[in-house]
Amino acid sequence: MIERWALISGLKGDLETYERIQKDLKKIRGDITLFVLGDMVGAERDCNSLIDRLINPHPGDLKPHCIYGWWEDQLLAERGFRGEQKADALRLNKGEGIVKALVNAVDPYYLNWLASLEFGFVELDCGLIHGSSKDIGDKITIDTPPLILLDRLTRLGVNRLFTARSSQQFHLELTDAVVNSYVKDLGGDRKQEQKVPKRGVIGIGAGAYYTLYDVGSDKTHFLNVLDQPKSNTRGFG
Amino acid sequence: MRQVWLISGPPGCGKTNWILSEIKKHGGSCGYIRLSGFSEKSLEQANSSEIDFVFLKDQIPQLIDLSKPSDHLFSDQDDSVIFIELSQFYIPNQSGLAGIDPRIISQLENLKLLPDQYLHFGRDTELPIKDTLDFTKIESLSLNLQENVWDPPSLNTFWFELVNGAYGDVYRAKALLNIPDGRSMYFNWIVSQPGSQFLQLNDISPPKGRPQRISQLVIQGRNLEFTRIKSTINLCLINDSVLEMHQASLSNQQLAATH
Amino acid sequence: MKQAVISCLHANLPAVQAVLNHIDRQGIDTITCLGDLVGYGPHPNEVVDLIKEREIPTCQGCWDEDVVDGLDACDCSYPSQLAERRGHLAHKWTTEKLTNENKDFLASLPTSIRRDKLLFVHGSPNSQHEYLLPDMDAFAALERVEMSGAETLFCGHTHLPYVRELGQGSIRITLKNTPNKQTEEKEINLPMRRIINAGSVGEPRHGGSKATYVIFDDKTNNIDIKEVSYDIDRTCKAIIEAGLPSIFAWRLNHGFEFAELAEDASHVCER
Numbered sequence: 001m002i003e004r005w006a007l008i009s010g011l012k013g014d015l016e017t018y019e020r021i022q023k024d025l026k027k028i029r030g031d032i033t034l035f036v037l038g039d040m041v042g043a044e045r046d047c048n049s050l051i052d053r054l055i056n057p058h059p060g061d062l063k064p065h066c067i068y069g070w071w072e073d074q075l076l077a078e079r080g081f082r083g084e085q086k087a088d089a090l091r092l093n094k095g096e097g098i099v100k101a102l103v104n105a106v107d108p109y110y111l112n113w114l115a116s117l118e119f120g121f122v123e124l125d126c127g128l129i130h131g132s133s134k135d136i137g138d139k140i141t142i143d144t145p146p147l148i149l150l151d152r153l154t155r156l157g158v159n160r161l162f163t164a165r166s167s168q169q170f171h172l173e174l175t176d177a178v179v180n181s182y183v184k185d186l187g188g189d190r191k192q193e194q195k196v197p198k199r200g201v202i203g204i205g206a207g208a209y210y211t212l213y214d215v216g217s218d219k220t221h222f223l224n225v226l227d228q229p230k231s232n233t234r235g236f237g
Numbered sequence: 238m239r240q241v242w243l244i245s246g247p248p249g250c251g252k253t254n255w256i257l258s259e260i261k262k263h264g265g266s267c268g269y270i271r272l273s274g275f276s277e278k279s280l281e282q283a284n285s286s287e288i289d290f291v292f293l294k295d296q297i298p299q300l301i302d303l304s305k306p307s308d309h310l311f312s313d314q315d316d317s318v319i320f321i322e323l324s325q326f327y328i329p330n331q332s333g334l335a336g337i338d339p340r341i342i343s344q345l346e347n348l349k350l351l352p353d354q355y356l357h358f359g360r361d362t363e364l365p366i367k368d369t370l371d372f373t374k375i376e377s378l379s380l381n382l383q384e385n386v387w388d389p390p391s392l393n394t395f396w397f398e399l400v401n402g403a404y405g406d407v408y409r410a411k412a413l414l415n416i417p418d419g420r421s422m423y424f425n426w427i428v429s430q431p432g433s434q435f436l437q438l439n440d441i442s443p444p445k446g447r448p449q450r451i452s453q454l455v456i457q458g459r460n461l462e463f464t465r466i467k468s469t470i471n472l473c474l475i476n477d478s479v480l481e482m483h484q485a486s487l488s489n490q491q492l493a494a495t496h
Numbered sequence: 497m498k499q500a501v502i503s504c505l506h507a508n509l510p511a512v513q514a515v516l517n518h519i520d521r522q523g524i525d526t527i528t529c530l531g532d533l534v535g536y537g538p539h540p541n542e543v544v545d546l547i548k549e550r551e552i553p554t555c556q557g558c559w560d561e562d563v564v565d566g567l568d569a570c571d572c573s574y575p576s577q578l579a580e581r582r583g584h585l586a587h588k589w590t591t592e593k594l595t596n597e598n599k600d601f602l603a604s605l606p607t608s609i610r611r612d613k614l615l616f617v618h619g620s621p622n623s624q625h626e627y628l629l630p631d632m633d634a635f636a637a638l639e640r641v642e643m644s645g646a647e648t649l650f651c652g653h654t655h656l657p658y659v660r661e662l663g664q665g666s667i668r669i670t671l672k673n674t675p676n677k678q679t680e681e682k683e684i685n686l687p688m689r690r691i692i693n694a695g696s697v698g699e700p701r702h703g704g705s706k707a708t709y710v711i712f713d714d715k716t717n718n719i720d721i722k723e724v725s726y727d728i729d730r731t732c733k734a735i736i737e738a739g740l741p742s743i744f745a746w747r748l749n750h751g752f753e754f755a756e757l758a759e760d761a762s763h764v765c766e767r
Contacts, residue, residue, distance in 0.1 A: 134622075142674070146667045146684060147639040154636050171673040179665030179686060181634040185658035186702050186721055194634040200672075209675070222675040390576035403746045465742070472581045479577075 002030040003215040005123075006062065009069060009130065009164030010206025012042025013105060015050040017208050020225040022061050028212065034062040035121065037164040037204060038069015038130035041114070043094075043101035051110045068117040069130035070137050070165060075102055081115045089137065120156070124215070127158035131165040139166040140201060146174055149201050160200040162213075167206035169222040174199045239315060241350055243337065245274075245323035246358025248375070248457050249409040249427035251365060253289045256320045260297050266317040269293055270303035272344060274324040281377040287451045288413050289322065292423050295438040303348065321350060326375075328360050336360070375408065378456045378463055380470070384447040386415045386480055391473035392422075400426045400433060404469070405461035412454040417475065417483035419444035421452070444484045498522070501616070501694040502709040503530035503652025504557065505547075506754070507537030507590065508698030509734075511707040512546060514726035515697045524711065528609060530652035530694055531557025531618035533602065534594065536586045536744055536754035537698050538734035544598040556605035557618040558625050558653070563590055564603040582741055586754065589740055608644075615646035619653040628691055630658040638662045641689035648690040650712075655753065657695025657708045657721045663688035692719055705751040 006025050011018050025032055040054060041047040054064050068076070071090075078087035078099060087099050106114075119136070120129035132138035133155035140152065140163045149172065153161050177196040183189060202220055204211040212221040242259075246252050260267045271289050294300050303319065329336025334355045337345075345351060358364050392414060400407055410433075412424040419441045425434040442448050456466070475483070500519045505512050519527060529552045534540040536559075547554055574580035594602075607624060609616040620626035621644035628640060628651050637660065641649045665686030671679055695708030702708060706723040713719075732745035744754045 142671065145643075146669050147635060147642055147686065150635045150667075151639040154633050169675050170671065173670040173672050175668045175670065176683075177635065177665075177667040179634045179638060180663055181637075182661040182663075183630050183658055184660075184719075184721075185630055185656065186704075186708070186723065192634070196635060196667075205675075220673045222673065224675075388577035391578035394576055394578050398743065398746070401750070403743055469578070469743070472578050473576075475577065 004030045004032045005213040006032050006034045007162055007204040008210040009037040009204060010039040012039055013045045013047030013050050018050055021210055024225055025062055032062055034064045035128055036064045036066040038067055039071045041071050041075055041106050043098045043105055047105045048107045055113055066117055067120055072114050073136050076115055078103055079111055125159040127156040128162045132163055141166045141168050142170045153199050162202045162204055164204050166203055168203040169205040169209055170203040171220040172201045239317050241319045241352045243321045243352035243355040245325040247326050250358035252322050257293055257296055263318050268301040268303045268319040271322040277326050279374045280326045281375055288411055288453050291413055291451050295440050329357050374459055375457050376461050378461055380454045382452040382454055385474050386417055387473050388475050389416050395469055395473050404466045405458055407456055407458040409457040413452050415448045415452050418487055444487045498524050498711055498713045499526035500524050500711050501528050501650050502697050503694040504532040504655055504696035504699055505543050506532055506698035507534045507540040507543050508731050509539035509542045510727045510730045511698045512543050514724050515707050515709055518724045527552045528616050529554040530616060531555045532559045534563055534590050535559030538738040540590050540594050541598055553609055554605055555609055555616055555618050556607050560602040560605060561624055564599055585741055613647035615644050616650045627654050629654055630660060634662055637691055638689055642687055650692050652694050654693055655696035655699055655701035658693045659719045660691045699754055701753050
């Protein structure tokens, strides 16, 4: 059976969108693993029902594998889970009101679950992360310089990086990378040509925009649950 | 016909390793006992009998421990070989069996083990001689480290410093030391040989609580700074909460591996 | 014009004096220091005073930052429990010895100094704690220099002096897929950049026990790595007299770090 990953992020408490994605995924054949790359919480709405559903999937739901994202990180910081740090980045960018709204959007009951989530997953030779291996808030986009892309891949030691923070959907491939290095030290000098095999960076989207990834063929399908026709036959399978 | 060999020599000459290779060659039933020997003037004996036996037993699981009376299961008729290891600084003044130290003979009589062959490192050409050092003054430090567990990278640094002279002139260092994943590491170092011999014992204890098996460190040399050695060791040993954390993460990994 | 770059002085006054004399004798008067004035060694105030007196522009190193912060900014970068505990002993001793005035001076140091296309940092442009080792991934090394907007990056922290040129690089980037199935392919030439590590004055780790630093000639673009002998015994004696762990003296005498360096030096603290 074809192995596929469904990758979602940025639901920010939107249970309805999550349910639509779950419904969508049921129509797709193959062995699907569902990854939620963070930002399950946000300041816009009450997030408790979504979190509860992620922790306790309904019968028939694909079981979600969750990591924490930037918004969870801010919430956990504000709630004292990050030592002396608070939600400074959020406070600076969006103001005190949004920090309060975020805190009010998540029942303290769920904080321990959020705090238990991982920073990222490494599956096969792929890294699944909210921002990047450098920072949870790292926004990787279609225009990020290739040296930064390579660096983020190298830090994690993976060939493909799935990222969500920028909300963009894209699939970039880096090939034929080469650089010459000449080092001189007290022991003498040495020259080396370094090459990098094929690498990929995939932006998975956010909210209603999500990604389906064919593990065997390295193919991406950028989907959404906004504009789908009523009777859709997507032809996966 | 049962054979009894007495093998003696100064510290670090390779007695245990030579015995191990003979046991492997023999293939049949073997017994082993180590006699700690006698300290001479300014030449202090170290007690490393437990390290040697645990190491040999790990390599040859069927090896019989002759220091325990219950393990005396040999009869005179079988073709078993018994090795008696003896640490002795001086070269016997007579050749063959006649050279055995009279004090040792009475110990051997008590054990009902009378050697058929006696070889001494530095005297008998059947044995390798290249590593036999002539010691004129030697001090020993023997530490019981049972239940103690080392932070592995700290152990690495400590051992490096120890054998490179940071705590005095070390001629010989031997140890069986616990690391957090349940393994016991055998260390064997002698000044005349380059590099340390590191070996992970085959026997792994379950990573739960503090390990109860034998763990010792024996150091021989000159101008050894015992207090600094001990205080550095204390900086390398892990406390209960760190050990628990290591063991919890190991059992999680094992759980994940079985799923 | 020739300029000297020094780093990682680590409170070793005899080494700092020897290196400054060596620089003076060559008639070089532009000196830049890449931090770690203190830590491990026995002369924290004397070394800070000398740098202040000579008005040497200095970046803040990880030790300078940690001493000011009141506790180690990054415990997880210690390669072993032994190194961590020794580091803490040295940290406590240094904090107690340093005058408030010198602590204020260390706190006031910038994390980087920029002169046109030259950038001076302690560890890397990302962090005072990041090691740029001579043989680290060439693309990652290039990224550090390029993303900082410099052409030549001067760093220390590893205690290994070296010059590394990264050039003739290229990469093909293909947009394989977007929501509107857009595709695109382009080849990008990577810029040529240089990393110069100044080694360590007070705690060498290049295999010898001499102090190291570099001289940069901006006319010829030439870099010279210099080794300078100094009175190690004086420093070692002072370490023991100060009551610092005597193993530091032994390690310094043998050309080892005071406490061992992490094997995986690519570590960056996430805190």
